[in-house]
Amino acid sequence: MPFTDCSTDVPTVLNTPKHDLVSEAKNNVCLAVEKLQINFTARTTYSLHSSQHTDTERLESTRSQISRRIIHTNAANEHLNSPRWHIDLEPWASESRSLEDEARRFLDYITTPQPIGTNSLNTNRDSDPEGPKGPWAVCMDPKYSLTHRIHSKNCRVYSLGLGMDDRSLERSLAKSGCEVHCFDPSLKQPHLQQAEMWLHRLSVDWRDPNPAIVAQHQHASTKKLATILNDFGHRQVDVLKADMESAEWKILENLILEGVLDSVGQLLLELHLHWAGFEVGGDDPSVVRYWFSLLKELEHANFRLFRFHSDPAKPRLFLHKNVLNASSAYTLGWINTQWRPK
Numbered sequence: 001m002p003f004t005d006c007s008t009d010v011p012t013v014l015n016t017p018k019h020d021l022v023s024e025a026k027n028n029v030c031l032a033v034e035k036l037q038i039n040f041t042a043r044t045t046y047s048l049h050s051s052q053h054t055d056t057e058r059l060e061s062t063r064s065q066i067s068r069r070i071i072h073t074n075a076a077n078e079h080l081n082s083p084r085w086h087i088d089l090e091p092w093a094s095e096s097r098s099l100e101d102e103a104r105r106f107l108d109y110i111t112t113p114q115p116i117g118t119n120s121l122n123t124n125r126d127s128d129p130e131g132p133k134g135p136w137a138v139c140m141d142p143k144y145s146l147t148h149r150i151h152s153k154n155c156r157v158y159s160l161g162l163g164m165d166d167r168s169l170e171r172s173l174a175k176s177g178c179e180v181h182c183f184d185p186s187l188k189q190p191h192l193q194q195a196e197m198w199l200h201r202l203s204v205d206w207r208d209p210n211p212a213i214v215a216q217h218q219h220a221s222t223k224k225l226a227t228i229l230n231d232f233g234h235r236q237v238d239v240l241k242a243d244m245e246s247a248e249w250k251i252l253e254n255l256i257l258e259g260v261l262d263s264v265g266q267l268l269l270e271l272h273l274h275w276a277g278f279e280v281g282g283d284d285p286s287v288v289r290y291w292f293s294l295l296k297e298l299e300h301a302n303f304r305l306f307r308f309h310s311d312p313a314k315p316r317l318f319l320h321k322n323v324l325n326a327s328s329a330y331t332l333g334w335i336n337t338q339w340r341p342k
Contacts, residue, residue, distance in 0.1 A: 084257045090293045092285075102288035103323045109295060110271070110330055114304045116141065116337065135309045135331040136169040138239055138266055145341055146265060149238050153177045154341070156234065158225075160204045160242040162186060169241065169268075170197055178238070183228070185221040202228060204244070206254035225251070226260050236341050241268040249277040249294060256297045265341065267303060267334040274317040274328040284319045302338040 094101040116139070140147055149155040155178035159170050162184060174180040174196040185203035192199040205222045229235070244251055248269060255261050276287045309331040318326040 087253060087256060087290075087293055087297050089289060090296050092289060093292075097285050099284045099288065099319070099321075099323065102285045102292070103318060103326065106288050106292045106295075107324060107326055109292060110305070110332060111308055111310075112305070113307050116144075116304050116306050116335060134168075135270070135311065136166075136241065136268055137307060137309075137333055138169070138173070138268070139306045139333065139335045144265075144335060144337075145339065146238055149265075149341060150176050150178060155179065155238045156236065157181065157239045158237045158241070159183065160225075160240070160244060162203070162243075162245055167197070171195060173239065181232075204228065204242070204251060205247070206250040224254060224258075226258050229260070229263065236263045236265070238265040238341065239268065240264045240266070243270040246272045246275065246277045248272070249280050249291065252294055252298075256294065256301065261298070261301050261303070261336070262339075265336050265339045267298070267336075268331070269334070270329060270331045272329050273319065273326065274315065275320060284321075287319065298334055301336070303334040303336050305332060306335050307333040 092102070093105040138146060142148075146155065150173075155173065155176070157170060157173050157178045157180040159167070159180065159182040161182075167182065170180050170182060180197040182197055182199045183202045183204060184199065185201060187199055187201040189199075190201045201221055203222045204225050207224060223231075225240075229237070242248060242251070248271060252269070255264075261267070271291075273291075276282075280287055280290065282290065310327045311329060312327075315328045316322050316325055317328040318324070
């Protein structure tokens with residue numbers, strides 16, 4: 001906006017001639033314009049300062065929001081990366097929270113394989129055109145990696161148990177070219193190579209032994225699977241077979257919480273249902289809910305049930321009772337559908 005030049009100072013005099021009145025009028029106009037200019041400048045300056053103040057406030061507010069988001073993101077990442085202390089329990093099968101309802105859901109789940117393929121390897125597979133009938137079998141579907149790993153001689157198998165009499169599957173896989181390690185604390189020697197397999201005097205537990213106890217016993221024979229993998233320098237296991245005589249629930253929980261199952265391609269697991277299992281507490285419905293939640297954790301970890309086996313000769317005991325005519329033991333085969341060995 002243009003402004004009139006009011007730099008000339010014109011005196012104001014009353015009762016003066018017309019030319020003086022004109023000068024006085026001019027002077028008054030200049031004063032008025034000068035006031036307008038001053039007011040406009042002041043308002044403009046205030047507006048600029050106010051705008052700058054508003055921008056500063058907005059900037060600080062944005063910075064504060066970003067900082068809060070970073071804090072929340074870091075907290076979320078720490079939560080994701082931090083070790084888990086317990087599994088997530090599934091909702092109750094029904095509002096009644098009865099043993100029968102929990103047992104029905106659990107039994108339906110473990111006896112309903114999810115279709116992922118038709119080929120399996122088992123010791124008596126040649127005598128059964130419809131598939132293996134024995135308790136232990138691995139998935140040999142070509143779209144999963146085990147077949148290729150066996151052909152390339154990169155297959156590794158871990159077999160966990162106590163005094164196992166039946167190592168037919170292990171021997172078959174060893175003859176196929178797999179590196180097989182059997183862990184059995186009842187062995188007399190710490191390490192032994194036998195029939196193309198390695199035997200180790202070790203037992204897998206859901207916790208490592210107390211260091212004080214280890215110091216007293218030179219040959220500690222109980223370790224977590226993660227510790228054994230680290231000690232052996234093994235990052236991945238193609239097949240993990242486990243018959244842990246009622247310790248399977250706590251061991252499975254440990255494998256889930258520590259993320260060890262990410263290193264496993266197939267999990268062959270015998271479940272013992274005649275009692276709750278070592279260090280599994282709660283009333284009967286709570287125990288079965290816990291069992292079911294553990295197996296659902298496998299599913300959340302991209303494992304799929306490809307087969308189950310129930311021995312008809314086993315007693316019909318489910319938590320010391322006859323519940324839905326359930327067997328006291330089931331052997332399940334799970335495959336990690338997202339497993340990509342390196």
